[in-house]
Structure formats: structure tokens, C-alpha cells
Amino acid sequence: MTYRYLVLGPTRVLRPDGAETGLGGARIRALLAALAAGGGRPVAAGALTARIWHRDEGRPADETAALQALVGRLRRTIGPQAVELTPGGYRLTADQDDIDLFRFETLTLRGTAALEAERPAEAAVLLDEGLALWRGPALADLPDRQTDPLVIRAEQRRSEARHGRIAAEVALGRASGVLTELTALAAETPLDEPLQALRIRALAASGRPAQALQAYEETRTALVERLGTDPGAELRSLHAGLLAEARPPLPARHPLPAPAPAPARGNLRARLTSFIGRERELADLATVLRTHRLVTLIGPGGAGKTRLALETAEQLAHHAPDGVWAAELAPVRDAATLPEAVLTALGGREPQLRAVERHGDDPLVRLVEHCARRRMLLVLDNCEHVVEAAAALAERLLEHCPGLTVLATSREPLNVPGELVRPLDPLPAPTALRLFAERGAAARPGFHTDDDP
Template identity: 60%
Template sequence: MQPPYRVLGPCQALRTDDGTEAALRGARLRALFTALAAAGGRGVGTGALIDQVWADTGPAEEHDQDRTAALQALVGRLRRALGREAVAAAPGGYRLAGDADAVDLYRFERLAAEGAAALAAGDPAGAAALLDEALGLWRGPALADLPGRDTDPLVVRLDQRHTQARRDRFAADLALGRAAEVLAPLAALASVHPLDEPLQALRIRALRAAGRPSEALAVYERVRTGLADRLGTDPGPELRALHAELLTDGAAAPTEAPAKARPAALPARLTSFIGRDDELGALAADWDALRLVTLTGPGGVGKTRLALEAAETYQDGPVHLAELASVREESTVAAAVLSAVGARGTHVWHRASAAEGDRDDPFAELVEHCAGRRMLLVLDNCEHVVATAAALAETLLARCPGLRVLATSREPLGVPGEVVRPLGPLPLGMALRLLGERGAAARPGFSVGEDRGAAEEVCRRLDGLPLAIELAAARLR
């Protein structure tokens, strides 16, 4: 049974008198309801409510009488929407009637804690049931209707506990012998949290349990390198012990056929990945179902970066990146892709040879190389050679059943079976986070909180485009 007050996603509420869904119309009314629900039945002072409900307009001058009167009017509207008894007076403010379990975020925290306890007690089936109920309460970002959610410590706590609950749920599946089933979603979550050592350890254990020790060792090496590059630290005791176990397993079974290991064919990223977690998770979860996915959007929206992060989650074979931005003639596309997949050790493809141009089937050599192999081919920046890129993708997908293609382009390829995933601007909260992180790298000590209004204006003027925001952040030096 769903709790009557829901703020794990767009806010929803049930009336106290008849149990029907309340009509919460207007951003300020939804913000007030969310602020009260977040308190879990505790009283919230008038000043604190004003700060939360009008967080997007800057601080009021000592909470002037107009703002206080506006809050009182909102409380009246909320009582009419929920039922008069739903909002009670509290010393110096108001509270939402009911206990904490009437609010989905507090019920989530209780169920997640009980699930973790069941897992620790050796009851993975019970843990799975509790964690499924807890995770089923999430419908979107926590406190989505609160204007100041991006800097709210409760949101940070909930996001951390959400990740922990997902991690515990995967651990329960692993304990129940379902390692192969969790590899794809676990890889997606691990790619979003590359420095979460317990999560990475769980992924390595799942690969090991699924009979893929070589991939487990490759993941460990990527984690070790990431920790060294970003934090200047070594893996902790849990990861080091797991690494030693993997090496011991390999030494004890020298005749075991090696698992498919994906070569490091992708360029290393020098910055963290921000703002496309939902899109990344969707891509990582769909590798088994989709043959061709095209990420579309304007220049600078982050298509290439998302493609590279998504490609890291592909585990069924090698990944090959064909960067087509520097290809100037459509007749050289096939040669560029041949070089990318390693079919030609050395090949000058900026100018097509006469022999290549005369071939009846310009993709024959590619088909010969890719047929019978399982791999992911990333075709990056297809827009200026879209006709040939589309023909190449259609030919390879039809004749190489183990191949999958992830393309980036400002327009779709138009190939049968293509799934188009358009990327839009970053939401304001993510844009601010990106500006803050990149700005702090350029100018130590920088924080968007210094002048949030100016930071928001910068992000709006740059249309939320990640590349434009990163270039602006670099100028903070």
C-alpha cells in the first residue's frame, strides 16, 4: 500500500477524508507540501518554510509581512486540498499531520534499513522483498518540487541511501545465485558511481560468480586507475583482498578458458560524468534488446561523452570507437571504420584509393571482419557523412548478427530498427552542478553558492549545453 504523502518524485498526496488524490495546483503549493512532508510530521517554523518555498527568488528581507501573508494563504489552500485536519499548527509554524511512515521518503528509509539488516542476517530472499518495496516507492528525483533541492542536505542523504538500497538489492540477487541477471544493471549503476568502492567490489564479485574472471580483473584495474587519477589513493582493503582472490583463482585453474575481456579501446576521460544518469542507465540496461541506438542533439549537448560512458557498460565483447569528425569524404567512411575495428594495422583513410572506390561492395571487408564476432561499434559524429554512415550501419547489422552500433549525430541515421535517443539541455540543477565542479577545478574555492543568481543566469544564457558551460567554467581562471 502506497503512503498517502509522496515526494520521491513529483509530489502526490491523498486526501485525509476520502482517500482520493488531492489536486496540488501551482508550484508554490507543491513546494509547501514537499517542505512539510520532508519534515515527517515534525513542525517547521514559518521562516524556514518561507526560505524553502521561495528559495528560487533569493532571501526575503527579514521575511516581510507580504511573504508571511502569502505563506498563510498557501497553508489555507493546502488544507482545502488535503483536508482541514491534514495541516496542523505547530509552535511558530506548521506540520503535516500523521507519523513519518505516512511519507514515502521515511517509509523508504525504514524499509531499506530493514532490508539491509535482513541481508546482513543471511536472509537474501527477505532482503530482496523489503528492498523491492523500498525501491518501488521511487518515481523520480527526491523532493522534485522543492525549489532549493539541489543544495538540500536531505536530498544528498536520500540519493546516497537510494544508491545503497540498489547496491543491497544487487547483493541479495548475487547471494541468491542470480549473478548473470544483474551484470547489466549493476554495470550501469557502477558507471554512474565509479569511485564507490563497495559497489565496484559487488560488480567484480558478480563477474567472478558469472564465470567472467578476466572481465572482473579488468574492472578492478579500471577502478584502481580511476581512484589514483581522481583521488590520488589506492583501493581499500576490500577491493585489494578481492583482487588477490581473483589472482589466486587464476593460478589455481590454469586450464580454464579465459572469459571475454574487453580491450581498453576507449579514450580515458579526464573529468567526471555529470547530468545524464537516467539516459546512461537506460542505455546500459538495453544492450541485450537493441541493435542500433542513435544519440541525437545539437552540438555541445554531450552526445559523445554519453556514448563513451555507455560504451564502458557494454560487456559482451570488445568496443571499437570510430571517430568520424575528421573524415572529410563519404567514400572514406568504411576505411575509417576498418581502422577503428583493427582490421587494418595501418591505413591512410583521409583520401580514398581508386581501388576502394571501384568496389561493388564498399563494406565487404568490414563485413568479413565483423561477421561471427560480438562487438559494440561506436560511430561518433555522423552528421556530415550521415548517408554513408547509415548505409554502413544497415549493412553491418543485417550481415553481422553479433554486432551492435551506438551512433552520435545531429540527425537520425534513418535505418530500420534504429532507436533514437534525443538529448536536450541539462536541467538547471545539473547545469549548476557541472558549473560548480568545473569552476572549482579552474579556480580553487569557487562555489555557485557565492552568487547563485549569477550562476543560474550563466547556465540559462548558455542554454544548458554542457560544452558551453565547461568552456565558461574554464574562464574563471
């Protein structure tokens, strides 16, 4: 049994028997909150003092001595082994699972993954458990918490968990039960397009199509008046669907049963945020990928290459009868394992015995055979750190798989014959501002860019 540290609200410490340990004054609580936010990793002395002392009151003349005195008091309170001095600073001797902040993050990540995998019941349980850990504001005892990036991140995660929990309820057919909470959240962040889209879906699912259309119009007006832009693709698609359902069907002389929709193939995950400001690039990529078998989207880190590539791939799903597949290469550290990683992403791994019998244990051979008879689009994402291996892989696949098209993202071209390179420029200022406003509102309810021109 170990101590448990609670910082999602006022700082508390629970002993192994469940009893609470008194902590004393505000500085001791701030010190423990700052250490707990490190998740068991060393926190530099300078970072600790910056979080413990309010910026307006100034730091102590001898920061080292003042911090040592506080650490000594904390050790006397919760035990001499609870705080360890290391070359990197002081650390709380605790596992992340013993700190409610990190337990919440784990549950939120698992819940979000379950929601993306269309397991809403599992997602609801995990997100409920995570949200139940909150007893008040995150890291409430830090004096400068309003501007602390740790606090902002935690509150953003909480907002994402609340949105995911509501989305799970809507997916489970219980939209009516979350409309009140959802309406309140949407009112706090009127420019958060994914949240507004969720509200519109919930209204429609609750049998309130007129209110859903009104909610769309309110969102559209807010975006036009405050950001000078129209709603994004997701909201426009929702609006078109609502209008289509509102129109009475034309009488048919010989009505025929509607064909069952063909299931989409591939491994693209649903995106949880709206796509903003790349309509021109999206249209260009969708056009050139119909005539070029290898297109590489290049640009600096953080430019939005991955999101643009995935949005383009989704738009072209109907041109790829055997699916649209994305292989994330960032986790690949050894270039020799690249073919196996791509094969796994495509779901093409075979039982080991059959693989050896048919063509030896060569992942590249198996990958080529997997793709050779298919008409598909493959996204090779984040090629830059294995660019030579990615180039060789793409060239081999394109030579032996005539129905394959490759869309790559990288910080540099692959330099493969037939490659078409498309640089990605920064977003124009108005669009970047709109994106910042939406993401900021998701991270901090009530955030508005026009509050600080």
C-alpha cells in the same frame, strides 16, 4: 483510513478512497513537500519559506503573511485539520508511515539489516518494496532541491537501497541478472570502492573472471589517476583471490582433502563501505593488542574511532579462539545497566531461573562468569558518556578473566591500571579527500571532487 502523501517524485496526495487530490500551483506543492519531509514533526516557518521560495528570486516582503496565505490555501485543498500550527511551527498531521519518504526509509533500514544478517531473500523483498515507492526525483517540487540536504539524504538512501538490492541478488546466486544495472551504476561512480567490489564479485560469480580482473584494473587506474591512491583492503583482497583462482593448481603426489574452514565466532557485522586511510593505525593497534590487555582509542566525535576499532578486531579474529565481540554503548543511558548491555551483546544471557539459582540476578557476576574461561577480544564502543562505569567494568573483567583483551573507544581515557591510550589524529588531507570523494559519489551519482577544486 488516512490521507497518503507522496513526495518521492512529483508531490501527490491520495485520499482514503485512493483518489488523488488536485493541489494546484507550484508553491502549494512545494509547501506540502516541505511539510511532508518533516514526517509529522513541526517545521519552523523560516525553514518552510526557505524551501518554498527559490533563493534567486528572493523571499516575499512579508514572509509570515505569505506563508499563512499558502497554508490557508493548502488547508482548503486537503482539509482544515491537515496542517496544524504549533509553537515549533507548522506540521502535517500524518504518521510517518503515511508518507512515502519515511516508509521507504523504514523498508531500506530493515532490508539492510536483513542483508547484514545474511538473509538475502528477505532483504530483496524489503528493498524491492521500498524502491517501488519512487516515481521520480525525491521532493521534486522543492525549487532548490539540488542543494537541499533532505533531498541529498533521500537520494543517498535510494542509492544504498539499489546497491543492497543488487548485493542480495548476487548473494542469491543471481549475479548475471543484475550485471547490466550494476555496470551502469559503477560507471557513474568509478571511485565508489564498495560498489566496484560488488561489480567485481558479480562478474566472478557469473563465470567471467577475466572481466572481473579487468574491472579491478579499471578501478585501480581511476583511483591512482584521480586521487593518487591505491585501492583499499577490500579490493586488494578481491584481486588476490581472483589471481589465486586463475593460477592452475600444482600437482600433488598425495592429495589430501582440504580442511573445512572454522566458522568465525563473534558478533561483528559486515561493513557496507570501504575502509580508507588508517592502515598505519590499524597495524599499530593490531600489534599493541597482542601485548596489552586494555587499549583505549581516544579522539573527538566523528574521527573514525568505531570503524578503526572494528577493522582492528576483525584482523585479530584468529587470535581470539572464543570470538571477537563488540558492545555498542551509545544506547546505554543508565550506567547501572551497562553490564547487562554488554552481556546481551556477548550472547551470554541465561534463562532467569538458572541465573538466579547459580549466582543471583547480578548481570556483572554473570558477565564475569561468561568471560572467565574464554579467550576473546571485547570491543567497548563509545564509552565516553558512561566512562566511569565502563572503566569499572573493564577493570573487573580484566582482573577476573585472564584470557580477555579489551579494545575501548572513547573521547577520554578510562584511567584503568595497565591501560594503553592511543589518540586518533585527523586523516591526512589527501586521504580525507579520497574518503570524501567515495562517500560523495555514493550519495550523488556523478559527483567528483575534481569538479570543484
